[in-house]
Amino acid sequence: MRIIFYLHHPAQFHLFKNIIKKTQLDNEVLVIATKKDILLNLLDDEKIDYVNILPEGRNNNLLSIALGLLKQDVRLWRICRKFKPDLLVGTSTEITHIGKLMGIKSLFFIEDDIDVVPILNYLAHPFADRIITPVVCKLGKWEKKGVKYHGYQKLSYLHPNVFQPDYQIVQKYNLKEKYFILRLSNLGAHHDVNAKGISEDVLDKIIKKLRVKGQVLISSEGFLDEKYSEYKLKIDPLDIHHILSYCSLFIGDSQSMAVESAILGTPNIRVSSFVNRISVLEELEHNYNLTFGIKPDNEIGLLEKIDEIVSNDNNEIIYKQRKQKLLSEKINVNDFILWYITNFPKSDLEFKSKSDFQNKFIQND
Missing domain, CATH: 3.40.50.2000 (Glycogen Phosphorylase B;)
Structure with a gap:
């Protein structure tokens, strides 16, 4: 399978860093990133190859954000034409836009309630194929698109099976x-x-x-x-x-x-x-x-x-x-996300057909 991971914040690096490395073993993976805070430094330190989709950067004013979004949409479209991915994965709205435009499945990850980030009602959720989110998060009218797991995004890199403090x-x-x-x-x-x-x-x-x-x-x-x-x-x-x-x-x-x-x-x-x-x-x-x-x-x-x-x-x-x-009450999110991405779309069907399916991802210290 050919998979694009799209990152534009350091928190997303931590969310996907272990998953990217394991996914690369049996799949063709392309990592796309933007110059945001220390994101590129983190990728460099972990020796993860990436394409910087917005090397010129952007300011935090609304006009710059809007222009940056448009540029990234166009550039992602060009990359997808060349790479021909089967799956788009990330937390950025661009993957949902280009996924819908080009008929590529998009898995949009989020950990915020829809009323906290209402702009996603218009920019991302309508176009995403699946919205992967903790059970407690509210998706409003997009609940049917939700893939809700018993955990939090940060558990993907801080679960004791993945991280041990030194x-x-x-x-x-x-x-x-x-x-x-x-x-x-x-x-x-x-x-x-x-x-x-x-x-x-x-x-x-x-x-x-x-x-x-x-x-x-x-x-x-x-x-x-x-x-x-x-x-x-x-x-x-x-x-x-x-x-x-x-x-x-x-x-x-x-x-x-x-x-x-x-x-x-x-x-x-x-x-x-x-x-x-x-x-x-x-x-x-x-x-x-x-x-x-x-x-x-x-x-x-x-x-x-x-x-x-x-x-x-x-x-x-x-x-x-x-x-x-x-x-004891949450799953190993890293293992769950890795399984869901690398086995999609079969994983989606299995997840929805078995109400107790997530129990196999509960792993204690």
Whole structure:
């Protein structure tokens, strides 16, 4: 089978990196990527060959995004004419457009509810053949296209059968025994319009509170003021999940890293206007107590939650138990996605015909 994987965000690299490598063993695979944050660096580091479909890049304004989308549609169409794929896989709207235009099946992966990213109602979902998503995600009128699995995208690369944290990687950066990671997103994506996260004033108060307890590290997507330079997290991007695994507390306005922290069993607080809106995070919070959401204007609640977590000496035991409960109820997403892609369309028929089919992908530590 000839398969195109289309990536345009670092999170998608992690989602598909193991799957791409295994799929390449028995199939012809072409990886397409765009220059987004550190995505191309990650692909280079993992020695995964790719085609950069938008080397000129784009800005985050709506006009640039629209023009970029049009360019990528045209370029993907040209690539498909030459490569002649049987299947288009990814999280980008382009695969659904060109798939529908050229009669190529498209598998569109998403982990957001349709009301959180409503633009997909118009740009992607109408054209996708299948929408692969966690069971808890809401697809609205597109539910019939859904292939809903018992898990989360981040489990595809953080399930213990795939990933084991290595403390030696932490040691090579000379981090203190107790350290805290603060993540600042640039909130520039199309679905982040009017979104709010951690303000500078609140950030200063968090740092003041935590630096007497351990080492404070800041990871920032955008510009970081010079006054925070001593806290800047300087690591190889491929090591981030090892660093996150041994972190005493993660605080950020990144939804993705909050999910990753939860799956790794790392205490975490997300500060975002998206709190109470994203089904995956709501399940992780209310079913498993593996994350806590605080609205940006609730400064007192945030500082109190920080005190509560940092003062608990039993966090390692508590969060390990919560993580084990999660793993016992979720599937090995990496194995499931690999099976579904490489056996499509037979896999689609089998998945729909057996209600308990996913149970075979449950694998505990």
